[in-house]
Amino acid sequence: MTTNHPGEAPQTMRLLRTKLFIPQTHPDVVDRIWLVDRLNQGLNRKLTLVCASAGYGKTTLLSAWIRQCGKAVGWVSLDERDNDPAPFWGYFISAIQTLHKDIGSTALAMLWSPQPPALETILTDLLNELAQVESDFLLVLDDYHAIEAQSIHKGIGFLLDNMPPTMHLVIAGRAEPPLALPLMRARRELVELHPEDLRFTSNEASTFLSQVMGLQLDQDEVQALEALTEGWAAGLQLAGIALQSAAFQAGSRSISEYIRSFSGSHRYVFDYLAQEVLNRQPEEIQQFLVKTSILERLCGPLCDEVTGFTGQESGRLSSQDILEALVRLNLFILPLDPQRQWYRYHHLFGDFLRTRLEQTSPETTAELHRRASRWNQRNGYTAEAINHALAAQDFIQAGQLILDVATAMFRRSELTTVRQWLSQLSEAGFEAQPRLRMIKAWTFLATGSSEGVEPELQAIERVLGQRADGSAESYSLPGEVRGALGEISCLRAILAFNRFDLPTVLPLISQAQRYLADNIQGGWFNDRLDIMGAVVFMRSIAYEYTGNIPEAVKSFEETLTLSKNNPHLVPMCYSHLAQLKVICGELRQAEEILRQGLQTSGKAQRQSPLTGMAFTGLGNLYYERNQLDEAEKHLEQGVRMGIQWRSWESSLAGYSGLAWVDAARGRSDQAEARLQELATLAERFEMQLAAPSIEVQKAWLAVRQGRLDAASRWAQTCDIDPNGEIPFVSEMHAIVLARVLLASGKPDEAERLAARLLASCEAGERWGRVIETLCIQAQALQSLGQTSQAESALQRALSLAEPEGYVRTFIDEGSQLMALLSRITPTDERMRAYIERLKAAGEGRDATEATEKPSGAAHAAHTGPLSEREIEVLRLIAQGLTNQEIAEKLFLSLNTVKTHAKNINFRLEVSNRTQAVRRAQEMGLLE
Numbered sequence: 001m002t003t004n005h006p007g008e009a010p011q012t013m014r015l016l017r018t019k020l021f022i023p024q025t026h027p028d029v030v031d032r033i034w035l036v037d038r039l040n041q042g043l044n045r046k047l048t049l050v051c052a053s054a055g056y057g058k059t060t061l062l063s064a065w066i067r068q069c070g071k072a073v074g075w076v077s078l079d080e081r082d083n084d085p086a087p088f089w090g091y092f093i094s095a096i097q098t099l100h101k102d103i104g105s106t107a108l109a110m111l112w113s114p115q116p117p118a119l120e121t122i123l124t125d126l127l128n129e130l131a132q133v134e135s136d137f138l139l140v141l142d143d144y145h146a147i148e149a150q151s152i153h154k155g156i157g158f159l160l161d162n163m164p165p166t167m168h169l170v171i172a173g174r175a176e177p178p179l180a181l182p183l184m185r186a187r188r189e190l191v192e193l194h195p196e197d198l199r200f201t202s203n204e205a206s207t208f209l210s211q212v213m214g215l216q217l218d219q220d221e222v223q224a225l226e227a228l229t230e231g232w233a234a235g236l237q238l239a240g241i242a243l244q245s246a247a248f249q250a251g252s253r254s255i256s257e258y259i260r261s262f263s264g265s266h267r268y269v270f271d272y273l274a275q276e277v278l279n280r281q282p283e284e285i286q287q288f289l290v291k292t293s294i295l296e297r298l299c300g301p302l303c304d305e306v307t308g309f310t311g312q313e314s315g316r317l318s319s320q321d322i323l324e325a326l327v328r329l330n331l332f333i334l335p336l337d338p339q340r341q342w343y344r345y346h347h348l349f350g351d352f353l354r355t356r357l358e359q360t361s362p363e364t365t366a367e368l369h370r371r372a373s374r375w376n377q378r379n380g381y382t383a384e385a386i387n388h389a390l391a392a393q394d395f396i397q398a399g400q401l402i403l404d405v406a407t408a409m410f411r412r413s414e415l416t417t418v419r420q421w422l423s424q425l426s427e428a429g430f431e432a433q434p435r436l437r438m439i440k441a442w443t444f445l446a447t448g449s450s451e452g453v454e455p456e457l458q459a460i461e462r463v464l465g466q467r468a469d470g471s472a473e474s475y476s477l478p479g480e481v482r483g484a485l486g487e488i489s490c491l492r493a494i495l496a497f498n499r500f501d502l503p504t505v506l507p508l509i510s511q512a513q514r515y516l517a518d519n520i521q522g523g524w525f526n527d528r529l530d531i532m533g534a535v536v537f538m539r540s541i542a543y544e545y546t547g548n549i550p551e552a553v554k555s556f557e558e559t560l561t562l563s564k565n566n567p568h569l570v571p572m573c574y575s576h577l578a579q580l581k582v583i584c585g586e587l588r589q590a591e592e593i594l595r596q597g598l599q600t601s602g603k604a605q606r607q608s609p610l611t612g613m614a615f616t617g618l619g620n621l622y623y624e625r626n627q628l629d630e631a632e633k634h635l636e637q638g639v640r641m642g643i644q645w646r647s648w649e650s651s652l653a654g655y656s657g658l659a660w661v662d663a664a665r666g667r668s669d670q671a672e673a674r675l676q677e678l679a680t681l682a683e684r685f686e687m688q689l690a691a692p693s694i695e696v697q698k699a700w701l702a703v704r705q706g707r708l709d710a711a712s713r714w715a716q717t718c719d720i721d722p723n724g725e726i727p728f729v730s731e732m733h734a735i736v737l738a739r740v741l742l743a744s745g746k747p748d749e750a751e752r753l754a755a756r757l758l759a760s761c762e763a764g765e766r767w768g769r770v771i772e773t774l775c776i777q778a779q780a781l782q783s784l785g786q787t788s789q790a791e792s793a794l795q796r797a798l799s800l801a802e803p804e805g806y807v808r809t810f811i812d813e814g815s816q817l818m819a820l821l822s823r824i825t826p827t828d829e830r831m832r833a834y835i836e837r838l839k840a841a842g843e844g845r846d847a848t849e850a851t852e853k854p855s856g857a858a859h860a861a862h863t864g865p866l867s868e869r870e871i872e873v874l875r876l877i878a879q880g881l882t883n884q885e886i887a888e889k890l891f892l893s894l895n896t897v898k899t900h901a902k903n904i905n906f907r908l909e910v911s912n913r914t915q916a917v918r919r920a921q922e923m924g925l926l927e
Contacts (some may be wrong), residue, residue, distance in 0.1 A: 008895045014380055015087070018297065020343035022140075023063045024335045030200075030208045033062060035193065039065050042191030042846050044138070044170055046160055046182060050172040052195040055346075058172045059142055059173070059334075061198065071168075072099045075338070081383055083149040084414045086111065087118060092139075093126060099137055100881040103129045108156065116600045118611070119151075120637060125159060131164040141512045147172035151415065151609075153178050154640045160184070164899075198233070202226050205236055211736050213240030259627040278356065282560040288322050290360070293353030294368050297336065298323060298343045305367050305375040348728050366392040373397065386421055386579030395429030399436050406439050406525070411567060413608050415645070419443045434463045438484070438524035438597050441491055446568070448646025452658050460524070468492070479520050483531075486515030487523025494540045500689055502542055509539045524809035537573065547728025547764060549580050556580075560733060568608045571601045575613035575649070585767030587621060587804040594618050612641030612650035620657045623664075629911055632661050643681075646689040651681055654696045654864040668705050675701060693732070700736045703743045704812065715740045720753075726760050731769055740778045747783035754780060771797050772809055779816050789824075795821055803833045811842045819844045866907055871925060873900040876924055878917045 012365040039062075042048040049583060050058045064075040074095035082088045089111055093104040110117055112562035132241045132695040147153070155178055160169065171177060184190040192435035200208060202219075205226040217225070226240050291305050300320030304310075309319055317325070321341050326333045336342040344354065357365060377385035382405055402421050409418050420442045430436050437456045444452035461467045466474055468485040473483070496504040512535045522528045540555035556573045563569040574597025581590035593615045598705030601611045616638030622631035642650020655678035662671035676696050682690045699714035699914055718737050720726065726734050734757050741750035754777035761769040775795035781790035794817070803810065810817060826832055868875065876886045887897045906909060906921045919925050 001049055004667060010093065015090055015094060016297070016342075016381075018336040019079075019091060020074065020075060020098055021077075021337040022066065023059055023077075023375065024338075025060060025064045025067070028279050029064050030058065030212065032064075032204065035061060035069070035197065036065050038191060038193060038197070040069065043069070044069070045191055046180075046189040048164060048168065048170040048191050048193075049176070049181070049398065050170070050193045050198075051176050052174065052193075055233060055235065056195055056198040058193075058198065060233070061193075061833055062140060062142070062170065065141070066138065069138070071903070072135065073136070074099050075140050076139075078141060078143045078146050080146045081361075081417075083147060083152070083385075084412075084417055085149065086412060086414070087157065088149075088152050089119065089122070089155065090145065092141075095139060096126075096130070099913055100133060103133060114215060118607050118637075118641075119155060120158060120600075122212055124162075127159070127162050127164065128899055128903065130167055133164070133166050136168065139168055139385070140170040140172065140173045144171045144177055145172075145175045147177070149644075150178070151640060151644050160189075165709050173597075200226065200233060206232075208236055212239070213243075213630055215240055215243055217243075242340075261310065268791060272697060277390075278353075284317070285322065285326070288319070289326075289353055290357045291359055291364070291368055292319075293345065293350055293373060296621060298333075298345075299341055302372065302375050306371045350482075366394070368392075370394055370397075377401070382655070383417070390421065390424045395426045396432040399425055399429035399433040403433050403436060403439070406436075410442070413441050413567070413644075415446055416421050419447055428460070434460065435524040435916055436486060437463075442525060445491065446645050448595060451497055453491060453495055457491060460484060460488060468511070468515070470514075472509075475514060479518075482515045482524045483520045483528070484534075486512045486520065487526060487531050489515060490523075490535050490538070493535065494790060497538060497541055498689060499615045502545060506540045507541070509535050529562055530566055530569075533559050533569050536562060537569055539574075540576065543577060545578065545729055548765070549584065553577060553580060556578075568599065568610050571597050571611040572615050573690070574599075574600070575617050578614075579615050582617075582621075583766050585766050585769075585771060585800060585804060587624065587768075587806070590620055591618070594621070602828045607641075609644040610650070612638040612647060613653070614638070614642075615641065616650050616653035616657060620653060624808050625656055625805055626664075626811070627663050627909065628664055630909060631657065635661065641804055648682065651678060652690045652693055656679075656694075659697065659701060660808070661699065663704060664812075671701060672705075674684045695735050696733055699740060703736070703739050704814070706743075707744055710741075711740045712744060726756060728764070731761065731766075732759065735769065735772055735776065738773070738780075742776060742780055742783070747780040751784065752779035767800055771801050771806060774800075775810060775813050775817055779813065782816065782820055790820060791823060795824060795826070798824065798826075798835065799802075799829065802831060807838060807841055812839050866904065870900050870904050870907070873897060873918055874904055874916065875926060877901070877904075877913050 008034065023127055023520050033231040039048060049064060052058055062723045064678055066075075071265055071691065075098075076091045076095045078088075078091075082091065090108065093108045093111065097108070104126050110122050111382045128873060140567045145453065156169075156171075157176070160249070162427070163169065167689050181190065193604050195278070202223055206219070206222045209217055209222060209225070225236065278289065281289070288303070288307060292298055293307065295302065298319075300318060300323060303323065304317030307319060309316065316544050323333065323629075324340065327335060327343070329342070333343050333345055336344060344350075356366075369388040373385045373388035373392060373394065376388060378380070380617060382401060386398055386401045386405075389395075389401060398421070402418070406418060409415070418439070420630075422436065422443060425436065427575075430440075431780050437460050440458075441456040442454045444450065444456070453832065457468075464481055466481060466485065468488040471491075474485060477485070487507050493512060495506035496502075496508060512531070516528055516535075520528055523531050526534075536555055537559045541550035543549075543555055556577045559569060561574070570763065574593055578590040578593040578597070581587070596619075597614045598611065601607055601614065608645070619631045619636075620633030621639060622628075622634060635654045638650050638801060639654035639658070641647075642654060655674050659671040659674035659678075660667075662674060675694065679694050679698075682688075682694060695714055695717075698713050702708070702714070713735055717734055720730060720734050721896055737752045738753045738757065741753065754773050757773045758770060758777065761767075761773060774793045778790045778793040778797065781793060797810075818839065821835060821842075824835060873886055876889060881889065883897045901913070901916075904916055908916050908923075910916045910919050917926075
């Protein structure tokens with residue numbers, strides 16, 4: 001058994017150190033002074049973006065510049081395999097460690113530890129350490145266009161927002177990254193180079209062709225080539241190599257005639273020149289180039305394996321000798337490390353060579369990939385081994401390799417990669433390893449593609465020769481078959497819930513449990529505990545959606561017992577339990593449950609994207625307490641995490657919560673846009689369950705904004721029976737409908753509906769909804785002239801809400817309720833203080849003091865103790881010292897003090913120095 005040391009990448013995600021080397025440059029590289037000046041000017045900004053298609057010399061320019069810029073530089077060469085966050089940030093932090101070996105050690109250890117915290121926590125720790133670095137440094141992310149994962153883009157955005165001034169980020173790629181570039185341009189935080197900047201001028205082309213390529217061309221010839229290639233550096237280089245050969249050939253054509261013979265677009269010119277270059281090489285070199293073109297990175301031993309070199313062939317060069325010769329010949333091969341052990345071909349040249357391979361020896365391609373797969377498997381590069389096996393269409397080998405790593409990758413939430421591999425697998429691969437169909441079904445389900453699940457389940461049933469139909473004979477089959485049928489039944493129960501087909505869910509749950517009885521070891525992918533955990537979780541959901549809250553709570557707790565090691569079910573259970581507490585008006589318990597969920601999820605090998613539900617839950621609790629900054633931060637974090645797996649629950653809670661934050665801050669248009677974005681997302685990702693709730697949120701926002709036409713249109717589609725029973729799942733619809741009726745001048749109808757709601761919610765002890773409904777009833781009664789009854793309803797709402805710290809529930813009802821609140825004159829001092837906080841928050845005066853702060857264990861679980869240095873800084877803040885004065889007194893840099901101050905505010909959940917001192921005094925931290 002292999003054990004990874006702390007901070008070391010798992011074998012399935014082993015880091016390739018050559019990706020951290022700064023590419024070598026030609027000793028006679030053309031000096032592009034004005035571009036270097038542009039790059040130097042950008043050092044005072046946060047980000048340099050070099051964006052152009054392949055072959056424009058982005059990497060060459062950057063590698064030449066950083067060798068003369070006088071700054072410490074870290075480098076990462078990215079590729080498509082870095083789209084999972086763990087390897088991406090592993091390379092990112094490792095690149096920083098090439099400059100400061102002690103910086104990021106903790107962050108890297110957390111990233112690769114068996115129980116890593118959330119990514120934002122890791123980045124925060126890294127940024128805090130980087131803030132200690134007093135000398136300027138750069139980090140280059142080359143070929144960033146290979147990154148498509150939204151979670152990585154979000155992480156880079158977080159980094160740019162919080163980067164210390166000593167750090168500068170450089171991103172090079174073929175397309176603009178999806179970052180907040182317009183905002184950065186407006187803030188002058190960005191310098192950019194694009195194709196029009198990178199094209200060689202005639203003078204630069206002349207210098208390149210003469211100085212680098214050794215060609216003596218007249219001005220007309222240079223201009224002809226420059227026009228032909230449109231200043232494209234790769235095209236000029238290919239042309240130069242072709243002309244080097246042409247210049248020494250016997251023949252009647254001059255170089256000028258040779259150049260004039262070219263025509264057409266540069267794509268065809270490139271094809272022509274590439275073939276001219278290749279055809280002029282010795283046969284042995286041609287064969288080597290074509291065969292090794294299947295490799296993204298080359299080293300001698302790997303190339304020996306691919307080309308079949310054994311060392312016994314007389315007179316044949318080794319692969320290492322050939323690689324070194326290619327570098328000397330300037331044949332579009334780039335050394336990746338100073339020792340010149342690893343190389344890569346220029347992207348365009350590699351593309352051409354692969355095309356040539358397919359044209360000349362297509363029958364050999366598969367065998368070349370098989371050889372590469374075997375070498376990578378032997379040397380611990382499992383991902384590369386799988387990619388080459390798939391390229392070889394050796395689907396049986398690829399399937400076996402995927403099966404070997406699938407469980408570990410599910411635990412680490414690397415489903416994007418697993419899904420890509422399985423999408424390339426042929427029927428032969430699935431026939432050889434039919435268990436892969438179960439993995440594919442779970443992958444489809446987890447990544448929001450439910451429509452792909454059922455075909456896989458039916459295919460499994462055909463392999464088993466038995467349907468998961470709950471028939472008597474199916475329960476007497478061998479244990480392995482019953483385990484598979486139980487897993488199928490579990491997946492179908494989840495699909496039924498996603499269709500909101502609740503009557504089908506419970507029978508499927510019972511069926512799955514019966515299949516898995518008698519200590520069946522497990523299904524085709526998950527073990528028995530994981531499947532049973534999912535089954536009991538679905539039963540919990542069924543209880544929740546039918547309003548049986550006591551049974552739902554017990555069932556969720558049972559799920560936690562069964563699935564305590566499942567990194568995906570655990571945060572979902574805690575989040576649903578917390579939501580039930582919110583419905584019952586127990587906000588403090590809800591917060592404790594969510595924090596416990598985050599703490600437990602943080603112990604997983606990698607935090608599941610479904611942990612986003614806990615962050616959105618906390619964000620909405622912060623909103624209720626009127627802590628808008630913290631609400632926004634947690635809601636955005638939840639949305640970022642949930643969207644990775646298209647979690648409709650995280651998206652609904654997150655986007656809706658952000659809309660309310662926007663509305664509370666007076667950003668009405670942005671609030672409306674948030675909900676529209678959510679609706680678009682739900683349609684694109686087929687989040688059918690979210691659609692009705694989105695419309696409810698839109699209607700409530702329309703009421704708040706006075707758009708009664710839109711609210712009334714929704715009310716006409718609402719299927720609440722005016723006289724019948726209100727189902728649990730329709731209670732929120734009824735609450736919003738009552739608001740619409742009230743705003744539309746129908747207080748009598750609103751009051752009757754509120755009375756029915758109160759009876760139902762009180763019977764079920766759903767005190768959170770009772771509080772909301774009492775607020776609506778109070779306004780309706782006042783509109784009907786029943787002021788005394790209105791005040792009584794409001795007083796009851798206040799008595800229920802005060803112990804839990806409700807704020808926004810009252811404020812968001814608007815001016816009528818706030819005016820009614822002013823009429824309440826309680827004799828109890830605590831209630832008077834509570835009403836004063838509500839009024840202050842409603843009037844926007846000193847609103848931060850009108851919030852309810854968590855206390856005791858719940859607060860400590862979130863903030864953790866302040867460090868010794870942070871307490872030292874906090875004491876000086878309490879004495880009234882400025883950041884500069886604190887820096888001088890403690891012999892720290894100003895940026896370090898600012899970082900400590902920011903951390904103090906975050907841990908104490910405040911927004912300024914005065915509040916920090918007050919909170920610290922309340923907690924006894926300054927004694």
